[in-house]
Amino acid sequence: MLTITIAILIPFLAAILVPFIYKRVPSRNVGWFVLLVPLALFIVLARFIPAVSSGETYIHTIKWIDSAGINFTTYLDGLSMIFGLLITGVGSLVILYSIYYLSEREALGRFYVYLLMFMGSMLGVIFSDNLMVLYVFWELTSISSFLLIAFWYHRKKSRYGAQKSMLITVSGGVAMLAGFIMLHTLTGSFSVREIISTIGQYTGESLFLLAMLLVLLGAFTKSAQFPFHIWLPDAMEAPTPVSAYLHSATMVKAGIYLVARFTPVFGGEAIWFYTVSCVGIFTLFWGSFNAVRQTDLKALLAYSTISQLGLIMSLFGLGSAALNEGYSADSVIYTQATFAALFHLINHSTFKGALFMVVGIVDHELGTRDIRRLGGLMSFMPVTFTIALIGSFSMAGLPPFNGFLSKEMFFESMLNVRNLDIFAMGTWGTLFPVVAWIASVLTFVYSMIIVFKTFLGQHQPARLDRVPHEAPVGMLIAPSILAVFVIGIFFFPNVIGNYILRPAMAAIYPPFEGAEGLVPYIVAWHGFNYMPLLLTIGVVIVGGGLYLFLRYWRSVYEIAPFSWTLDRLYNGILVQAEKGSSHLTRFYMTGYLRDYLVYIFAFFILAVGGSMFVTGTYLFDLSGDAPITINEYIFVFVMMGAGIAIIFAKSRMTAIILNGVLGYSIAIFFVVFRAPDLALTQIIVETVTTALFLLCFRFLPEWKKEKTAPSTKVINAIIAISVGTIVTILALTVQGNKMFESISVYFEDAYELAGGKNIVNTILGDFRAFDTMLEVVVLFIAGIGVYTLIKLKARKGEKDVEDQ
């Protein structure tokens, strides 16, 4: 279906239009225009829900590099639909929110361009069936999120956070690319669907395991799993709408998507099962543990996101076990974990999005997010408080909010692990529910911190710069809608289960399609003897106690040696890399043009001359040459004369003009040898460059003879003579060697094939148009480079942006 392909491209097209609109309308209204894009896409996608839930999938291919198996193939199935709905749905709300959040003085045009780029690339990631296309979009999300995080680039912290997230996610992405290529080597296909359909044959191969680990590296870095989670808290320097979007609903979920998408490929392998579930569960614990000690609301949410992503990840890991056994009544029970993961994915997007927006409102209205300065805001901001209450109670896993349902399913899956008799889970299985429960207690604690430390307790006007008041209505709309979803999903969970999660389950478990029990009936009440409910009650009791006595046990966080954090390791690597590369660069970048020419020519002599010498391919065969006419002798001597005269030139002018003589003589040679195109080009290029030289050299000081040491002169002479000799030998050798059949015959058909009588032109415009196109691009970049180097210098007295 072409619709999906167009859906990916629309945000990019809109991004191109934004700067034009930004110039013409009041800047606030740009947001309304941008809002139309995700809204329209959401409606389009929503119209697919009935068809997709009845098992339909849509595929559309645009040929790109067909010979290499790289095509722009889009694929819509249940799994990509969930993510598509989240991206466009939450995207619409985030843009609606940002219209009111961002002041008109901000560079709104730039902001929306980045946001639309990001949205388009996310849609590309989830709808691409081709691994290479997926990879391109994947890195595009990294780049556009880099731009978004660094939106306030005058802040040092923003730049640091943007760089950190970029470095970590892009290096993970490159690892993933390597994994994709290995998969291609194994299966001979870049299409995810084809790989899934043939995967059974490759499970034993060692390359298969390596590919799996590399792909996982990409997924883990993107969705901030331990130990790559360190970028997420720093990415909070972005404007809050960005945080709400990137870090609750989209970018971090790309990693989750990848794991889900590749579960049918790698699932059932013990290493996949262990890596995904253990990394996930540890991230769950580590994130929740660290969230409790944060004093900045946004940092707290960052760690909570890390923790929740770990939860989803661990569920996907456990769910993959079902693929190992194949379909049976016993194995279906493990698929519940995957179902819980998908369900929690949606729930997390709703409540975390709402919470991010609430924190944004607090920050916007009070100018601070520091928990120690906040308190007692409930009476000033009743609506915000209500939304915060709904969001954090859902996150804590309390009824009647959607987080409760997925949390119960999470506990149930974790309890089921104990019964898993594959992968030696009998012994280790008990650890999972224990860690999960501890992490849930901590989750409860930080959820309570968010809502109660901010909105209850003592109001401290002395510590606040502004008088608190309720946010404008526009800013409250988006989080309210999300809050409505939080409650709505609790009461009608099976709508989501049947229409949205069912097709996704089918996509993750292709062999189980249509199996009974794959999509459970979600109920909120299982009776008192239901183990997960007891666990939840335990969470509330213990968590409540921990929250009340927080200040007594907070000192726990001071025990650990904090000089050994991962952040410190990252910063250390960064500093060392900078030092090392600056040492290396200083070693060869001497600032003397002569040195650079020596490097270039020395390399040329060694590589070309050396290989000619070693392989003995030099040849001196003049037998096939045409006789040299007297005119040609004359031109050659003119050129030689001009060349030698340059050495003895007394002024720059003379040198330039002599250089021009060389160029024009070559043009005459082109005329003699009947290459009018080249002759024309040569003459004009020569004219323009001579004019350029004259312009540049007018500003240079008088030309003085330099005093160079004799040893330098000798080296220069040796290099000059060797290069000249090698080029001469090369030119003569090329004459005599014919390793391949000449391809010029092909171009003789230029008139039939391209409709042009001028072969040179048809080569440039038709046969090798790709070269020409890229040359034009290079030329353009070079021109812009010259322009920026010369024109965009900081004015005197202007402060460098980076110093702020």
Added chain:
Amino acid sequence: MKINDVILETVTRIVVFIILTFGVELFLSGHNNPGGGFIGGLVLSSAFVLLYLVYDIETVQQGIPFDYKKIAAFGVLLAVGTGVAAAVFGVQFLTQTASHFNLPVFGDTELSTVILFEAGVALTVVGVVVTIILSISEDV
């Protein structure tokens, strides 16, 4: 810097139009005769360079108020765009096509999509060359 050179100025006034015409002629005839986008663009830009050399930048800028950076950017977009446009018609990237038309004045004329591609090349060349020369000469 203002050069007071009456002969050069007078000659330039005429010659510039000859060069420009020649450039356009080269550009249009490129597919069948020597010429094409690159050379045509270079010839056009050499005319501009001559103008800037003879008159000063402000004077020329008043007469031809172009932003050459934008011209270059437009050229690149046009060149790449013709390639992408091919994909819209369901053929491979950068595929060009040509056919003959019987036009009222010109008679049997060959029209080719290459001309659009080449126009992009020519505009880029003009834009970049003049941009570079202007930046360097203004940098005092």
